[in-house]
Amino acid sequence: xxxxxxxxxxxxxxxxxxxxxxxxxxxxxxxxxxxxxxxxxxxxxxxxxxxxxxxxxxxxxxxxxxxxxxxxxxxxxxxxxxxxxxxxxxxxxxxxxxxxxxxxxxxxxxxxxxxxxxxxxxxxxxxxxxxxxxxxxxxxxxxxxxxxxxxxxxxxxxxxxxxxxxxxxxxxxxxxxxxxxxxxxxxxxxxxxxxxxxxxxxxxxxxxxxxxxxxxxxxxxxxxxxxxxxxxxxxxxxxxxxxxxxxxxxxxxxxxxxxxxxxxxxxxxxxxxxxxxxxxxxxxxxxxxxxxxxxxxxxxxxxxxxxxxxx
Amino acid sequence: xxxxxxxxxxxxxxxxxxxxxxxxxxxxxxxxxxxxxxxxxxxxxxxxxxxxxxxxxxxxxxxxxxxxxxxxxxxxxxxxxxxxxxxxxxxxxxxxxxxxxxxxxxxxxxxxxxxxxxxxxxxxxxxxxxxxxxxxxxxxxxxxxxxxxxxxxxxxxxxxxxxxxxxxxxxxxxxxxxxxxxxxxxxxxxxxxxxxxxxxxxxxxxxxxxxxxxxxxxxxxxxxxxxxxxxxxxxxxxxxxxxxxxxxxxxxxxxxxxxxxxxxxxxxxxxxxxxxxxxxxxxxxxxxxxxxxxxxxxxxxxxxxxxxxxxxxxxxxxxxxxxxxxxxxxxxxxxxxxxxxxxxxxxxxxxxxxxxxxxxxxxxxxxxxxxxxxxxxxxxxxxxxxxxxxxxxxxxxxxxxxxxxxxxxxxxxxxx
Numbered sequence: 220x221x222x223x224x225x226x227x228x229x230x231x232x233x234x235x236x237x238x239x240x241x242x243x244x245x246x247x248x249x250x251x252x253x254x255x256x257x258x259x260x261x262x263x264x265x266x267x268x269x270x271x272x273x274x275x276x277x278x279x280x281x282x283x284x285x286x287x288x289x290x291x292x293x294x295x296x297x298x299x300x301x302x303x304x305x306x307x308x309x310x311x312x313x314x315x316x317x318x319x320x321x322x323x324x325x326x327x328x329x330x331x332x333x334x335x336x337x338x339x340x341x342x343x344x345x346x347x348x349x350x351x352x353x354x355x356x357x358x359x360x361x362x363x364x365x366x367x368x369x370x371x372x373x374x375x376x377x378x379x380x381x382x383x384x385x386x387x388x389x390x391x392x393x394x395x396x397x398x399x400x401x402x403x404x405x406x407x408x409x410x411x412x413x414x415x416x417x418x419x420x421x422x423x424x425x426x427x428x429x430x431x432x433x434x435x436x437x438x439x440x441x442x443x444x445x446x447x448x449x450x451x452x453x454x455x456x457x458x459x460x461x462x463x464x465x466x467x468x469x470x471x472x473x474x475x476x477x478x479x480x481x482x483x484x485x486x487x488x489x490x491x492x493x494x495x496x497x498x499x500x501x502x503x504x505x506x507x508x509x510x511x512x513x514x515x516x517x518x519x520x521x522x523x524x525x526x527x528x529x530x
Numbered sequence: 531x532x533x534x535x536x537x538x539x540x541x542x543x544x545x546x547x548x549x550x551x552x553x554x555x556x557x558x559x560x561x562x563x564x565x566x567x568x569x570x571x572x573x574x575x576x577x578x579x580x581x582x583x584x585x586x587x588x589x590x591x592x593x594x595x596x597x598x599x600x601x602x603x604x605x606x607x608x609x610x611x612x613x614x615x616x617x618x619x620x621x622x623x624x625x626x627x628x629x630x631x632x633x634x635x636x637x638x639x640x641x642x643x644x645x646x647x648x649x650x651x652x653x654x655x656x657x658x659x660x661x662x663x664x665x666x667x668x669x670x671x672x673x674x675x676x677x678x679x680x681x682x683x684x685x686x687x688x689x690x691x692x693x694x695x696x697x698x699x700x701x702x703x704x705x706x707x708x709x710x711x712x713x714x715x716x717x718x719x720x721x722x723x724x725x726x727x728x729x730x731x732x733x734x735x736x737x738x739x740x741x742x743x744x745x746x747x748x749x750x751x752x753x754x755x756x757x758x759x760x761x762x763x764x765x766x767x768x769x770x771x772x773x774x775x776x777x778x779x780x781x782x783x784x785x786x787x788x789x790x791x792x793x794x795x796x797x798x799x800x801x802x803x804x805x806x807x808x809x810x811x812x813x814x815x816x817x818x819x820x821x822x823x824x825x826x827x828x829x830x831x832x833x834x835x836x837x838x839x840x841x842x843x844x845x846x847x848x849x850x851x852x853x854x855x856x857x858x859x860x861x862x863x864x865x866x867x868x869x870x871x872x873x874x875x876x877x878x879x880x881x882x883x884x885x886x887x888x889x890x891x892x893x894x895x896x897x898x899x900x901x902x903x904x905x906x907x908x909x910x911x912x913x914x915x916x917x918x919x920x921x922x923x924x925x926x927x928x929x930x931x932x933x934x935x936x937x938x939x940x941x942x943x944x945x946x
Contacts, residue, residue: 254872262875265863269856270780271879273840276771276821277664278739282880356660359735359790363773366739376663376670 277377278366279348288368289335295328296335299473300434301530304336305481312343315382315425316485318389319416319509321408321517322397324435325458328473333389333432336480348381350390354455375419382423390416392506399444399456405436406521408514414506422496426485429509431516434478437527439463476527479520483512533560536756537602538581539588539634540609542566542574544716545650548749549608551579553756563600565593566609588630594637597644604646604756605638607631624683631687635694644701648755649691651707653741653765654684656820667823668763680815704755709767709822712846713745720816721846728853730778731796733813734787737775741767741821744837744845751833760831765822769838774816777843782852
């Protein structure tokens, strides 16, 4: 069920590093690992210098994501947050699926951890395409980086395009209301926007998978929000946490909370009649159902986890 | 005289001249008149083949006389939305593109003979804002249109064309929206930018997706639209996308990340040395490309571009001299690996461990020359058709009329 044993059993890409299955395997046992990763890094550098990689129309760059984005996240996932996944089999191995999850933690680390969970621990090693706020794409450095990692704008056009091309997409309908909520409101789901994610799933005929993430709330407990500063900087909120801005850059280190991610039962949408995506009643009801499911399983997972920082 | 009489604008450029030449050698077309405000270069003149050339500025009402006198029924406005280079020519670009189009449309409206109008538009009409969807379909509306600049011009031109369509509902109007055009022959702001040597300045922290269409696909589609009966707007782009830094890397150049506020100053300083110089606005305008959905092009218009975005780009790169050669980089990799006692990974794109198919596309040959197309018939050859067709009347507006000699051969055969 969890992280390291499972990886060792399956020999997931994390061990092999950048090298593919065609990498030479006649190296002596203990040295093979680092030699392969050095060769892999050199090859990666060469591909970067010569532009020998491919991006899709959304800007997703698998080569970059596998070799630059995911490895540091993997350390965070396994060693820092000790993430445990549950019912990962609810995510289909092929075809479109919309994963809807709660959003929290001041910085959207939860989206990345959920993506890594599906990528590393799902039997099909699926790539989770995240939907992000326009603020992400408006920010220098972060915008291009997000596109390379497979994030695209949270709008119905992009979501439907991804879903109907058979991708697994993750969305966080709470948006900034979720990640920017004070610590006192932890694990209380915020409003679910206008339910656009539901209509995207209905019109693409893909199942909705309600996901619950426990642990992200404690990584940067937001004690206060300095609204004037946020307004001046054009940010949705300016967080004050126990370590930030008090400890300066050290405040960027998240607290090592224990994480649980549960993937709920898929809610099918393909049985709905044509035009259901435009029926506000259907959309709101389904959005409520998803929200209720996530809230209930959050409470259940919280009881199960016990102490937020101890295993 | 049952065939078409076609007027092509902008024949000093690659697209206009190649299209005019290609149309002139087609049996269904009686007559092709290429117009431009300037005289074509020898290369363009050679491409014109059997087409006549009339030196006429489309901003001058005289253009309506050309249309009337020749009995033009099909107008291909190939010079609309052409992007000009240089920083000072911004007002010139507007003058040529927007006002030129207005004048041409006015002339077309007057002439009762005009039945078909094909206007070259660009993907710039979709604008570029972080609030836009990643991929634009023909129905996408730009989120925010700046008050000046190429995006504004492209939107204005389309607006005038739509206005014309309302006043002349009997005219079939086709408006292909092209992604950035690239190829070994064409000269655009993008090709000049990527030819900067050895460093190419980019705005730090920005990296846009670009989508390209090969010059031969542009000509082929315009030709397809002249003969067909498609009316409306359609996106035209090669499959796939690249990022700007990837393109710079693939061209064997080294991107230099310059903070946006300093971009203008650096560009001005570079203009002091030969073969350098750019304006911040220019770089900005190069990064407005949007990724287009081309489903409509394939399904409704029945046209599939021969080149993908990367394929078109690699065909262009063949004419450049790389600063950082891909082979040299590979050589360095092998040497470093050998020094460390590590076997280097095989050359080529990365393969995902889970998927047997390569993630990257195999690189096209860097030689840049296209294989000769065996399907090209003798009738396409201007030398052969020149002897059979009736001699054409010289068309003179201001005494500068020229006609390309019949015996010229077109440089190389383009892939079709």
